[in-house]
Amino acid sequence: MKKVWYVLSMALILLIASCQSDNPSMITLGLDDTYVVERMKGLTLHPGFTGERYEWALSYESDSVSVTDSIVATTRDYTFVASETGTYRLRFQIYDAANPITHLMRIVVRKEEVAYSPYITKVYEYRPAPGQFVNELPRYTEGDTEESMRQKVEDCLAYDARTMVTLGGYGGYIVVGFDHTIVNRPGEYDFKILGNAFYANDNPRPDAPLGGSSEPGIVMVSVDRNGNGVPDDEWYELAGSEYYKKETLKNYEITYYRPDENKEPVTCSNPNITDSTYVRWTDNYGNTGYISQLTFHKQPYYPQWISESSITFKGSRLADNAIDESGNGSYYVLYAYDWGYADNHPNSSEKSNFKIDWAVDSEGNPVDLPGVDFIKIYTGVNQFNGWLGECSTEVMGVTDLHIEE
Structure with a gap:
């Protein structure tokens, strides 16, 4: 009986691995769901997969700024930086005939703990x-x-x-x-x-x-x-x-x-x-x-x-x-x-x-x-x-x- 269970277990592991290799979205994309950064600090996002083309779209609303689903980059990597505090919504898409991927992220931008200097440091x-x-x-x-x-x-x-x-x-x-x-x-x-x-x-x-x-x-x-x-x-x-x-x-x-x-x-x-x-x-x-x-x-x-x-x-x-x-x-x-x-x-x-x-x-x-x-x-x-x-x-x-x- 133990031998049968071992064979079934190995078969299940191989099946999962096969599915993951066919579907990259089931493997970590290298991007988190939530980021917290200080304003005026760059955050470079580097996805773990490649595709035929890429798209990053940003949404944000506050009393002074309103951005709705604006395309901010079409490169694989994207550097995010904001001068306004608040919560930003970022949508990343890999357009690929075999394995298209969409990943949604939330970026919380908070005020810096120590005031920045406007000068060379x-x-x-x-x-x-x-x-x-x-x-x-x-x-x-x-x-x-x-x-x-x-x-x-x-x-x-x-x-x-x-x-x-x-x-x-x-x-x-x-x-x-x-x-x-x-x-x-x-x-x-x-x-x-x-x-x-x-x-x-x-x-x-x-x-x-x-x-x-x-x-x-x-x-x-x-x-x-x-x-x-x-x-x-x-x-x-x-x-x-x-x-x-x-x-x-x-x-x-x-x-x-x-x-x-x-x-x-x-x-x-x-x-x-x-x-x-x-x-x-x-x-x-x-x-x-x-x-x-x-x-x-x-x-x-x-x-x-x-x-x-x-x-x-x-x-x-x-x-x-x-x-x-x-x-x-x-x-x-x-x-x-x-x-x-x-x-x-x-x-x-x-x-x-x-x-x-x-x-x-x-x-x-x-x-x-x-x-x-x-x-x-x-x-x-x-x-x-x-x-x-x-x-x-x-x-x-x-x-x-x-x-x-």
């Missing part, structure tokens, strides 16, 4: 290109490491400290984050980047466009889709006014070489330049050039905490924006691009604000991001401007425009 990486303010903004001290310099930069910028940090020449960058997700509100400006750009008071060309000291930095954003709290997910460029112009080079690459600080300086006709061949660079277009050393800044221009003999940067390169309006090298005007770049317009201007809506992928296709967790800024112009030195983006802070101070 973390600097993840700081890697400037050589430049006249490098090792000064912030100041390098012998023995400093990449980590200690990162901490110095964080001290300069976090919680609205507003102490200027340089990114050096083309490609130099900084990666920052917040204690929350900056929510994308379609059609609205989402964050502001503070720099030190200003307009010229006295341009010899009376009909000239806006300009003065504009050192445009390209801005990229990322979503913490894997939820590990570090910026190792895909980056998206915010496509500013120059992104689609033929003068903007995509996939540009430049390499700077550590100079010999003891070499004989090469002087030129400009008395403000002490070494015209100070930091050499080459790019992937076959060009070579130098960042000259100036009389105003005599410290090393190559980041002293970086041990490598060369540094390489990659990204989009904007067209040169500086013009010697005097004709004799005495008066350079660095003209502003229309919109979409850091340190490009004065901080008081709306044009120092940014929309997450501008994000594009590596192929230039617009992407719909629910919000961003990380922001990367890098110098976008490779130009040396006489006694003014190289074009170098400076950063003084980043502010989430959706959170009151």
Whole structure:
């Protein structure tokens, strides 16, 4: 009898396993029925099954917001983030001829226990290109490491400290984050980047466009889709006014070489330049050039905490924006691009604000991001401007425009 029961039991187990393999809905989808999250915190949902196509639909009602069964994504994964507290209903569907699946979820969004800061709270990486303010903004001290310099930069910028940090020449960058997700509100400006750009008071060309000291930095954003709290997910460029112009080079690459600080300086006709061949660079277009050393800044221009003999940067390169309006090298005007770049317009201007809506992928296709967790800024112009030195983006802070101070 025991043998008969054993055979029947095994047959039943095999039958159940067979049914489950034929019907994925009976196996865990990898999605819960209920989630509880704080507002302005991203929640990435990753279903365990694939299909021919996907659909996520969201419903929500409150005194200020009403959303009824709105399709929010058609990708396999979906990142949910909300700025309003309340209960959200999410419907996920896998459209598949063999195994269609529908899963309903409830997401309870509650208010954060500790008020969020609208400002940078973390600097993840700081890697400037050589430049006249490098090792000064912030100041390098012998023995400093990449980590200690990162901490110095964080001290300069976090919680609205507003102490200027340089990114050096083309490609130099900084990666920052917040204690929350900056929510994308379609059609609205989402964050502001503070720099030190200003307009010229006295341009010899009376009909000239806006300009003065504009050192445009390209801005990229990322979503913490894997939820590990570090910026190792895909980056998206915010496509500013120059992104689609033929003068903007995509996939540009430049390499700077550590100079010999003891070499004989090469002087030129400009008395403000002490070494015209100070930091050499080459790019992937076959060009070579130098960042000259100036009389105003005599410290090393190559980041002293970086041990490598060369540094390489990659990204989009904007067209040169500086013009010697005097004709004799005495008066350079660095003209502003229309919109979409850091340190490009004065901080008081709306044009120092940014929309997450501008994000594009590596192929230039617009992407719909629910919000961003990380922001990367890098110098976008490779130009040396006489006694003014190289074009170098400076950063003084980043502010989430959706959170009151």
